[in-house]
Amino acid sequence: MSTASATVERSAAARRSLEGLALGDAFGERWFPLFRPPRQAYTEIRARRIPPEPHWYWTDDTAMALGVLRVLDRYGEIRRTELALALALGHDADPARGYGRGMHALLPRLLREPSGWPGFSRELFGGEGSLGNGAAMRVAPLGAWFHADLDRVAEQAVRSAEVTHAHPEGIAGAVAVAVAAALSARREQSLDAVAALTPDSAVREGLARAAALPFTTEPWKAADLLGSGGRVRADDTVPFALWSAARHPDDLVAALWTTAEGFGDVDTTCAITGGVVAARAGVEGVPAVWLERREPLPGAGRPA
Incomplete structure (x- = not known):
């Protein structure tokens, strides 16, 4: 395969992943x-009743994933100072996207001095650094981008x-999600393989x-055993989201409903699941009404 063809292929895989990530993010946010109310939300999820609102807006999960993909599109790799600036610019453009307190503290500083990220x-x-799920929730398109080389996926x-x-x-958490997305794009999805890397x-x-954990496990039970992001930590978020993705590797809609049941x-668990499954399946099998309601991504209309 020529270099140009390889670039087109990895960019297409990353864009598929981004579309699924944004859909999962916007869908998950509605609950x-x-x-x-939680009782109503859970009843509607179990009944597979889609949110009736005409507009499903995505959150910081997608805003930061867009920053990652912009750096990859421009440089073909992650350049950390450039990524720091891209993430900071996304926050500055719309800080009301649902960023956590750590990012509200960090990203304005990076806007002023992106090279100060270390x-x-x-x-x-308190000097420990964030162990939250922010790096994991934005990284699936990167895994799809580098899917041909798993060592490169982990390093990037x-x-x-x-x-x-x-x-x-x-x-x-970021490594795990990136590897899962890469394996999904390769049609080699395996939780054991993700754990090993x-x-x-x-x-x-x-x-x-x-x-x-068997895939016959009820999603609520799986979430109870694995965590579903209630503590906003990577270890409390990533395992369940990737279990949901592995449960439905070719069916983005089913994967998102499973994740929502947790x-x-x-929004974050569904963003992770969506980014991983769509790296393989894309959004072609998603009902048109879902795609019409999801907020468009910059530079694109409704995905084909």
């Missing part, structure tokens, strides 16, 4: 109490994470538990 990132949370995922998440758990961490331990941090 928060701001839009419907120190700024480590200073978060680390680089993408440490700009904002210096804690090893935050980095491990994830750094030694609580995230990896959670993935091992997820790999041993409740918790629903």
